[in-house]
Amino acid sequence: MNRNLKDRTQRLLRISFVLNGMPVNIEVRPWETALAVLREQLVLTGTKEGCGIGECGACTILVDGFAVDSCLMLAPKLDGRKVETVEGLRQGEALHPLQEAFLSNGAVQCGYCTPGMLMSAKALLDRNPNPERDEWVEALSGNLCRCTGYVQILEAVEDAAKTLGKAKKLS
Amino acid sequence: MRSQFEYILPRSLKEALDFLVDHSSQTSILAGGTDLMIAARNGDVASRYVVDVSRLEEMRAIAVTEGALSIGAAVTYTEIMNSPQIAQWAPILARAAGCVGSVQIRNAGTLGGNVANASPAADSVPPMLVHGAKVQIRSASSERCEPLERVIVGPYRTSLRPGEIITRFIFEPLGDEYRWNFQRIARRRALSVARINAAAIGRLDSRGVVDDLRLSIGSITPEPSRMTSAEDHLKGKVPDPSLIQEVAEKVSQEMVRRSGVRDSTEYKRPAVEGLVVKALTELFIKQNCNA
Numbered sequence A: 001m002n003r004n005l006k007d008r009t010q011r012l013l014r015i016s017f018v019l020n021g022m023p024v025n026i027e028v029r030p031w032e033t034a035l036a037v038l039r040e041q042l043v044l045t046g047t048k049e050g051c052g053i054g055e056c057g058a059c060t061i062l063v064d065g066f067a068v069d070s071c072l073m074l075a076p077k078l079d080g081r082k083v084e085t086v087e088g089l090r091q092g093e094a095l096h097p098l099q100e101a102f103l104s105n106g107a108v109q110c111g112y113c114t115p116g117m118l119m120s121a122k123a124l125l126d127r128n129p130n131p132e133r134d135e136w137v138e139a140l141s142g143n144l145c146r147c148t149g150y151v152q153i154l155e156a157v158e159d160a161a162k163t164l165g166k167a168k169k170l171s
Numbered sequence B: 001m002r003s004q005f006e007y008i009l010p011r012s013l014k015e016a017l018d019f020l021v022d023h024s025s026q027t028s029i030l031a032g033g034t035d036l037m038i039a040a041r042n043g044d045v046a047s048r049y050v051v052d053v054s055r056l057e058e059m060r061a062i063a064v065t066e067g068a069l070s071i072g073a074a075v076t077y078t079e080i081m082n083s084p085q086i087a088q089w090a091p092i093l094a095r096a097a098g099c100v101g102s103v104q105i106r107n108a109g110t111l112g113g114n115v116a117n118a119s120p121a122a123d124s125v126p127p128m129l130v131h132g133a134k135v136q137i138r139s140a141s142s143e144r145c146e147p148l149e150r151v152i153v154g155p156y157r158t159s160l161r162p163g164e165i166i167t168r169f170i171f172e173p174l175g176d177e178y179r180w181n182f183q184r185i186a187r188r189r190a191l192s193v194a195r196i197n198a199a200a201i202g203r204l205d206s207r208g209v210v211d212d213l214r215l216s217i218g219s220i221t222p223e224p225s226r227m228t229s230a231e232d233h234l235k236g237k238v239p240d241p242s243l244i245q246e247v248a249e250k251v252s253q254e255m256v257r258r259s260g261v262r263d264s265t266e267y268k269r270p271a272v273e274g275l276v277v278k279a280l281t282e283l284f285i286k287q288n289c290n291a
Helices: A034-041 A097-104 A114-127 A133-139 A151-170 B013-026 B036-041 B077-082 B084-089 B091-097 B103-108 B111-117 B125-130 B228-234 B241-259 B265-285
Strands: A013-019 A022-028 A060-063 A066-069 A082-084 B006-008 B027-030 B049-052 B062-065 B068-072 B134-139 B142-147 B152-154 B165-171 B179-185 B196-204 B210-218
Touching (some): A022 A034, A060 A114, A066 A114, A097 A151, A114 B103, B013 B027, B013 B165, B062 B084, B068 B084, B068 B111, B077 B091, B077 B103, B084 B091, B091 B179, B091 B196, B111 B165, B125 B179, B125 B196, B125 B210, B179 B265, B196 B265, B210 B228, B210 B241, B210 B265, B228 B241
Parallel strands (some): A013 A082
Antiparallel strands (some): A013 A022, A060 A066, A060 A082, B062 B068, B134 B142, B179 B196, B196 B210
């Protein structure tokens, strides 16, 4: 089989999707990952590559509300989807309650796992604003952290859930 | 260097199958991508085309017809875990699905992908085998339905022919009197491929005698199957700890008979026996369906 890479099609694929609430229309190389497209083409470097093989969750993004490893997602699969990255958490100048809670609970050390942790937590809280502890532990079980020992992260999620739960009750 | 290929998104199963008529030797099928993308990262996907079947409605249905549960090949592990029909008709599969990888992996990975990848450690396979699962396989010019044991024929090998796609799985309905148990040994509780996994489904009659037992253990034999000689050892008898231990030993003997003595046997022999004892004890003695 001819493995000369120049023989592979150089044709780009046009995809359009909603990213953090804004429409995006770009051309991608069909074999590229969503992670690479976000970081390198769209210059949204909040999403991190930790392992590149779906074993650490640092690259977690939300696609139609579901947490997925963007390192394992082919970029063309983003077409027509609603995509959220960590950059979309802030509301204008204000941080998302999850981000506030991570800061106030000491849940950020080197910060590398943090975007993935935030997105996994958001996926849970968007769907279930009043989770039990075992539910947010499960929701974060696909995100590895080498710094904190997880306790502060879990406390931050609990804290954010309380804040969001209260906000829901008031609204 | 990452593999490069073209991306094809068929709008229907027919379109996908028609594409394969002329291109199957140059095509990889993509569902969730949790296996394929790792191979692609390593430069191991030689295909010119990748055909994405993840959105094909014909492969995404979960339905029950006359008690037979049908699960589309492109149904994700998350959907399996959340399905009320699967909770009722094949809860052991929902339990096994919950053991796979992580939330992120489960949101993408599919049942069809797990079977087509044919890892010996596939968590969905023992549960499907104990449910007598049949696989519907289609090509542009054919349709066949095979027992799962005839589809996975060895480590990472299936009997799929060029141009064929797995479209759905059909499960034998088992009544409420059946109990089930799924066990797994892995390095961690998440993000770990199973070292050994085990699915057991059984039924006791009114005298406490085993009148049906189905046992399938993953990662111990070249091809996945039911452990029929071990099952037969318990059928027609009232289970007790020493009988269960004998069944466990029959399983490890079968493992050695079929796989030979390997470097891992020193570990796997006691490990698989322990796993089988745990599964059958919970199933019949403690009467837990996975506490």
